[in-house]
Amino acid sequence: MEESHSKSLNFLEEIVQDDLAAGKYPEGIFTRFPPEPNGYLHIGHAKSICLNFGLAQRFGGRTNLRFDDTNPMTEETEYVESIKHDVSWLGFQWANELYASNYFEQIYQFAVELIQKSLAYVDDSSAEEIATLKGTPTMPGTNSPFRDRSVAENLALFQAMRNGEYPDGAKVLRAKIDMAHPNMHMRDPLMYRIRHVPHHRTGNQWCIYPMYDFAHGQSDSMEGITHSICTLEFDVHRPLYDWFIHKLEIFPTHQYEFARLNLSHTVMSKRKLLQMVNDKLVSGWDDPRMPTISGLRRRGYTAASIRNFCERIGVAKRDNLIDISLLEFCIREDLNKSADRVMAVMDPVKLIITNYPDGQVEDLLIENNPEDPETGKRIVPFTKELYIERDDFMIEPPKKFFRLGPGLQVRLKGAYIITCDQFELHADGSVKEIHASYIPESKSGQDTSGIHVKGTIHWVSIPHAIQAEVRLFDRLLIVEDAGELGDDFTKFINPESLEVINHVFVEPSLKQANIEKAVQFIRKGYFCLDKDSTAEHLVFNRTVSLKDTWAKEQKK
RNA sequence: UGACCUAUGGUGUAAUGGUAACACACCAGUUUUUGGUUCUGGUUUUCUAGGUUCGAAUCCUGGUAGGUCAACCA
Numbered sequence: 001m002e003e004s005h006s007k008s009l010n011f012l013e014e015i016v017q018d019d020l021a022a023g024k025y026p027e028g029i030f031t032r033f034p035p036e037p038n039g040y041l042h043i044g045h046a047k048s049i050c051l052n053f054g055l056a057q058r059f060g061g062r063t064n065l066r067f068d069d070t071n072p073m074t075e076e077t078e079y080v081e082s083i084k085h086d087v088s089w090l091g092f093q094w095a096n097e098l099y100a101s102n103y104f105e106q107i108y109q110f111a112v113e114l115i116q117k118s119l120a121y122v123d124d125s126s127a128e129e130i131a132t133l134k135g136t137p138t139m140p141g142t143n144s145p146f147r148d149r150s151v152a153e154n155l156a157l158f159q160a161m162r163n164g165e166y167p168d169g170a171k172v173l174r175a176k177i178d179m180a181h182p183n184m185h186m187r188d189p190l191m192y193r194i195r196h197v198p199h200h201r202t203g204n205q206w207c208i209y210p211m212y213d214f215a216h217g218q219s220d221s222m223e224g225i226t227h228s229i230c231t232l233e234f235d236v237h238r239p240l241y242d243w244f245i246h247k248l249e250i251f252p253t254h255q256y257e258f259a260r261l262n263l264s265h266t267v268m269s270k271r272k273l274l275q276m277v278n279d280k281l282v283s284g285w286d287d288p289r290m291p292t293i294s295g296l297r298r299r300g301y302t303a304a305s306i307r308n309f310c311e312r313i314g315v316a317k318r319d320n321l322i323d324i325s326l327l328e329f330c331i332r333e334d335l336n337k338s339a340d341r342v343m344a345v346m347d348p349v350k351l352i353i354t355n356y357p358d359g360q361v362e363d364l365l366i367e368n369n370p371e372d373p374e375t376g377k378r379i380v381p382f383t384k385e386l387y388i389e390r391d392d393f394m395i396e397p398p399k400k401f402f403r404l405g406p407g408l409q410v411r412l413k414g415a416y417i418i419t420c421d422q423f424e425l426h427a428d429g430s431v432k433e434i435h436a437s438y439i440p441e442s443k444s445g446q447d448t449s450g451i452h453v454k455g456t457i458h459w460v461s462i463p464h465a466i467q468a469e470v471r472l473f474d475r476l477l478i479v480e481d482a483g484e485l486g487d488d489f490t491k492f493i494n495p496e497s498l499e500v501i502n503h504v505f506v507e508p509s510l511k512q513a514n515i516e517k518a519v520q521f522i523r524k525g526y527f528c529l530d531k532d533s534t535a536e537h538l539v540f541n542r543t544v545s546l547k548d549t550w551a552k553e554q555k556k
Numbered sequence: 557u558g559a560c561c562u563a564u565g566g567u568g569u570a571a572u573g574g575u576a577a578c579a580c581a582c583c584a585g586u587u588u589u590u591g592g593u594u595c596u597g598g599u600u601u602u603c604u605a606g607g608u609u610c611g612a613a614u615c616c617u618g619g620u621a622g623g624u625c626a627a628c629c630a
Contacts, residue, residue: 007578008570036630071629127628136626138558172628182559184626193628212630235561236625257561259623264567270630312579314569318562319623326568326580336593371593402591411589444589456589523590550591 010315012051012256016059016227029061029226033087033094034216036068037079037200039270040285041086041293043306043327044261050310051258052229053092064223065094069101070215072199080200082285086293091303098223100215101201107210107218108162110248111173111191115154119247120191121147122157123174130172133179134187140180141187147176161194164207168194175214177243185240189213217241220253228253231260232317261313262321265475265494266291267482272489281490288530288541289476289497299473300518300528300543301327305334321481328544335518335526335543340368340375343413343458344506344521344540346470348387350433351459353418356384361461364444366414378509382415385462387505389523392457393434395423400553402455404434410455413522417442417451458522465505468538471530472499506538513538520546 009017016029031052035045056063065087069075087094100107114120123130123146135141149157161171173192181187191214196207210218220228234241235257245252262268267276268291276282276290285292288299296306309330313322362382368375388404397405404410404420411417418436426432442449478494479485485492506521513519515529525545533539 008572010569014572034630038630068630074629130628131626134626136558139626140558141626169628184559187626190628195628209628211628216630232561233624234630236559238560259562312568314579316562316569320568323567323581329580332592341590341592367589370588370590400591413589415589417589447589453589455591458590520590520592523592525592546590546592548591553591 011317012055012227012229012258012315013058015256016055019226020059025061025226029056029059030064030095030224031056031061031227031229032064032066032220032223032225034066034068034100034219034230035083036071036074037076037083038071038074039079039274040082042268042270042273043263043291043293043296043309044268045086046090046293046306047261047310047313047315048229048231049087049090049092050307051315053094054311055227055229061226062095063092064096064098064225066098066100066219066223068212068216068219069099069199069201070209070212072195072197072209075200077200082294086297089297089303090293090306096223098219099201100210100219101199103215103219103222104202104206104210106222107215108208110218110244110250111158111210111214112155114175114191114247115158115173116151117247118151119176120173121149121154121176122161123147123172123188124170125172127169130190134184135179137182137184143179144174144188147188158192161192161208162206164196166194168196170194173208175240175244177240183236183239185213185237186243189240213237213240214244217244217253217255218248218250220255221245221248221251224251225253228255230255230257232257233260257317258315259317259319262319262481262483263291263327264321264324264480265477265482266324267477267485267489272482275487276490276493279490281493288471289473291476298531298541300335300526300541301331302334302338302518305331308334321483324475331544332526332547335520337371338369339518339520339526340378341366341370341520341522342507342510343380343460344468344470344504344510344524344527345387345389345458345460345465346501346504346521346524347390348460348503348505349390349393349431350462351386351388351418352433352435353384353386353438354421354435355437358384360384361464362415364414366444380414380507380509381461381464382412383461383463386412386459387462387465388412388434388457388459390431393420393423393431395431402453403457404436404455409451409453410457411442411444411453412438413456413458414444415459416440416444417447417449417453458524460505460507462505464508466508466510466538468504468506468510468540470501470504470527470540470542472501472542473497474499504540506540510538513540518543 286294365377393404416438424432526543527540530539
């Protein structure tokens, strides 16, 4: 992951560099990745992960993984496990695995301290009353009737809250700031609420839980986080973040905000992703169409390609919509170098080499990866009867069609040049089989025929072919920007986002296919074995197609 | 009609007062036993009006546009 440092710095790197140059952090910087364990991580989190860990790596610091688990109603251990798995799969090692819930006692003491300083009070108002008194962005709020309780009374009430003497919603603890503040977050924000709900880590130990604003900055501070990076929507929280730290007189960590990632043709909010999972519009969080880390992984995306993507999109403070084609470029770039080439026929039609001896099998040696000669060659059996791709043959081929048609010649990849002599049709007019003759002197690697053909097509020997299932994926949404879509976004899910092909014929070497190792089906795309695969029933996911300039040409 | 954030090709991101560049996408050609890859070239940019300056994408002021904030969510 070592990279040249000649590239210009992004604004976060500049901040860190300046801080370091000013000698602010002689012990190095400290960042953190702070997910709430209430869902699976997605590509937007990957950006944050790469930013936080990347900053620390680049400037010689460390990064904590901290679960922001202050709301027991939505959080589960299942999510904790998946998050840890995803972060380490992406290739990052955290300095410490931490939980905001580890700090509940300390945060409680911080609250007591603020009460003692007359900077916090217990409010008996209902949620509705509090909302009403809060005012609006253009109208100042009104002080709560409970705002001026004595320190002693507040202390006693807060203790009673902790002791479980009140039902959910009966009381809250609020900071005493300014109900007329132009920033809504400064109008006596809530610090604690009552929730008689078991927590995934602390069980029934607590029935009061701190709010995000009274937990996040305190956690950052206790951990000595030097640069607390979050997304733009927390920008308006920063005055409050700073206010608590200042009043508590604890380690002054600083918050910096960046614009979150938006990807075209997909959704990026946890709520919407959860909705698709719950409504069974996808098979789960790891459906290969999902923008989740687990979905991308199952789809065949490599960790390196995702890291590279995060590097390329950059980071700034303006809203963005990244074209999904950049993600596709990143995985193609990676797999082109690393994936072995194999042959698979997705839509088969029979090809008979009429002048090839019956029953003869030739073991041809074909290169695994022209990008990397070190990968060597493999054996591919060649026989008289083959499958080729149905769309590699046309009865009446147009001008620039470099494939098979009556009288036309092509090379069979790694084998011989053939000439199409005739074809037979089914009753419905579709092609039943194609008859061709091969040119013995044109054998791949020892071609003395002197014939030059423009097209090379892939093939599979019928008696050796393995039948497999292939799953093709397309963009999840038919619209580019899901940003303005509401709950009805499901209406825009691409009905063709998943296509299953049951009868694909692959070359016999794929018996050794490995779930970790991507392959390229020549001329068709990059594929990986799906977890649904068994020894008897291979299932391949298409990670991404190859660029197809012929398809483009045809559309003209 | 409050506070805050942001405006650079189709999409992103650089340029830190001194020739607007890089990547993706798109187009053309090259190479190729993958219509893949490679390589070469091309199209397309500083929201607007003023101001400061020898010089402004950059600094200042106004305008315009987009976004965030009024959860006992994070």
